Amino acid sequence: MGLSFDSVVSLLNPSFLGTGYHIYVDNFYTSAMLFRHLSSMNFGACGTIRPNRKGFPKTRVNALPRDADRGDMRWIRDGKLLYVKWMDTREVTMCSTIHRAYDGEVMFRNVRSDGVWSRRAISVPTPVKEYNKYMGGVDLSDALIKFYSVDRKTTRWYMKLFLHFLDIAVVNSFIIHKEIALGNGQRPLTQKAFRVHLVKQLAAIGREQSVERPLEQPSSSSTAACFPVPVCELSESPTLKCTKGRRKCVHCQRCTIFKCGSCDVPLCIVADRICFTEWHKDR
Structure with missing residues (x-):
């Protein structure tokens, strides 16, 4: 049924977990086929969805206009599936089997109007608010990686993989630093300051070794x-x-x-x- 479908379903064993839980996923996993299958297993599901996914409504009658203002939203129901489009800084698309489209929630955003910034309350769909509440971990990790990524364009796939693992390792160490600092009642570093400090420490390792360990003199038979x-x-x-x-x-x-x-x-x-x-x- 596809990697995104199989990886979620294989982790959900009702005999161990029971049923009735709500599952939040990002747009790699979200699909109409997966959410209908989870609903049949008595699992609710919510997540961001890619508009080009199979099963996503193709109608333009209820689409957001190009000049949509922040907070504008549209939604369509297809059986148990609720599809929501919401305009923030860009268009956000959601799919859910456990929420109503809008329950009157608002969130505050800094909006620029006529060159003046102001803080304004904008309407937010219920699936978006619940997704931000329960699904912050993965999206936060992805966002932290994108801010200061070491990734570079390359035709060597293994180098792409290595650089991504390096990004993950740095972000994980930054998260651990924040937890330790907050646990000790200290103010943690920003991610940029943390990375600068990390680079300085890594650069100092080689210098410390060269200072502590004297250079070996080559033997008479050495080609040095x-x-x-x-x-x-x-x-x-x-x-x-x-x-x-x-x-x-x-x-x-x-x-x-x-x-x-x-x-x-x-x-x-x-x-x-x-x-x-x-x-x-x-x-």
Whole structure:
């Protein structure tokens, strides 16, 4: 039935959980098919929904106008399913099997009119208010990640995955910091200040290690003392700079203009063959 459907249904075992509970999900899971199935299992459901989901009403008769004001709303019922559109800073679409469309609730928003900001009470649908009350956790985590994400465009899917995990780890540590600070009666850092402090701590780790642990001196047999140098003085002529005085590489027997300054043997340093490294590894 699809990942979003199966993942929710597989977690709901009435023999363990009982029935009659209300479930709140985000728009990845919400669908008419899932909510009808949950209703048949005696579970109520509410969540944001994508307008392009199968089963979402396609009629434009009851749609919000383009110049809709904040607080404007429209709703349609399809059996047990209630679909609500509400205008906040952008259009919000909801689906619910447990709420009425509007019970008179309001919320306060800062609204700009004629260049002047003012605080105004706007109408809010019941599903939206209940969703914000019970479903704040996941959406809050997503919002915190979006504020200061380390994500970058890349064609390597594994890098995308790694960066997302990094975002999750930083946000989780920020949430733990807030809980510890509030538990100790302290004022927690903002997320930006927390990230700056985290970066400074991570950057200091390498410096502390380099200060505490002295550099190891290479042994006499180590290749650390070996370095490439030209086999002869370079010609002043641009046409002879890479050809004059070349010698045969002791590793591949091809001509080269480099040698090891310590071992005094000619060795290649070319993109497709780095005899300098290979020859020293063999020894």
